[in-house]
Amino acid sequence: MIRSPAFNIFFYVFTLLTAVVGIVLVPIPTPVVLRTLLRWWARAVVWAAHWIGGMKVEIRGRANIPARGPALLANKHHSESDGIFLAAEIYGIAFVAMQELFRYPLIGAILYRLQMIRVDTCGGGRERENLAQFAKRAYDSGRHVAIYPEGNLMAPGERERYRSGIYYLYRDLNLPVTPVATSLGLLWNRRDWRKKAGRCAIEFLPAIETGLDKQTFMRRLEETIETASDRLIAEFSGRPYTPAQLVLRSQGQTGIGQPVTAPRGAL
Numbered sequence: 001m002i003r004s005p006a007f008n009i010f011f012y013v014f015t016l017l018t019a020v021v022g023i024v025l026v027p028i029p030t031p032v033v034l035r036t037l038l039r040w041w042a043r044a045v046v047w048a049a050h051w052i053g054g055m056k057v058e059i060r061g062r063a064n065i066p067a068r069g070p071a072l073l074a075n076k077h078h079s080e081s082d083g084i085f086l087a088a089e090i091y092g093i094a095f096v097a098m099q100e101l102f103r104y105p106l107i108g109a110i111l112y113r114l115q116m117i118r119v120d121t122c123g124g125g126r127e128r129e130n131l132a133q134f135a136k137r138a139y140d141s142g143r144h145v146a147i148y149p150e151g152n153l154m155a156p157g158e159r160e161r162y163r164s165g166i167y168y169l170y171r172d173l174n175l176p177v178t179p180v181a182t183s184l185g186l187l188w189n190r191r192d193w194r195k196k197a198g199r200c201a202i203e204f205l206p207a208i209e210t211g212l213d214k215q216t217f218m219r220r221l222e223e224t225i226e227t228a229s230d231r232l233i234a235e236f237s238g239r240p241y242t243p244a245q246l247v248l249r250s251q252g253q254t255g256i257g258q259p260v261t262a263p264r265g266a267l
Helices: 003-025 032-051 081-089 099-103 107-113 125-140 165-173 214-237
Strands: 055-060 071-075 094-098 117-119 144-147 177-182 198-204 245-248 253-255
Touching: 003 032, 003 107, 032 055, 032 081, 055 081, 071 081, 071 165, 071 214, 081 198, 094 125, 099 107, 117 125, 125 144, 125 165, 144 165, 165 214, 177 214, 198 214
Parallel strands: 055 198, 071 144, 071 177, 094 117, 094 144
Antiparallel strands: 177 198, 245 253
16 A cells, blocks of 8 residues: 555655754754654654545543643653654654654754653662753643653553553642543554555543542543543544553563553552
């Protein structure tokens, strides 16, 4: 099928050209110009996904996106495209990203200038402190912060244990958390070269209020995101609703068929 390779060519060539422009803009003292470039790039990729790749992505629950920051969003993570669609919707969004991304040529320097939030997914107290420090900078700037609680790319129908870094941001910044569910992996799955034409959705869900204890918050966040994502996967795949299976990518283990339970959390 011609659509997938045509979109891939556009995506990678356009992304490379945008990164080159971004490097030229890095020395500018303010990150505002680069943030504008990021949103322009993201919207162009979303356009190409629809018109070249045939990927019709429905955005649901826009009314649940806080109109102004600072705000916290917790997202299901199917592919690199999750962040693209969020960046197209929310100007100046600050992503919590793996520290490895900051070491990539071109991309790393741009991420630093964009003031994205660097974190080691292995976790621990030190990384929790780093996450708090960089997130506070985004908070003080009035930005939306997007974090992937699982810390790994998961295929549709899979879930990881939820790390508790999101809880400490929720508690320390005293902000409600907007869960974000998706079935995007049905079309653009975790680093797959082949993209699929079709329909899927990203859904912004009602925010979880402040003041919950850790166990209650983590259980509610996981159940909310996973249940909504499983519902979207069933809706757009035409398959019966099936709870996601536990797949511990970070540990090389699987727990097939286990229900969503209160997570055992490190960061």
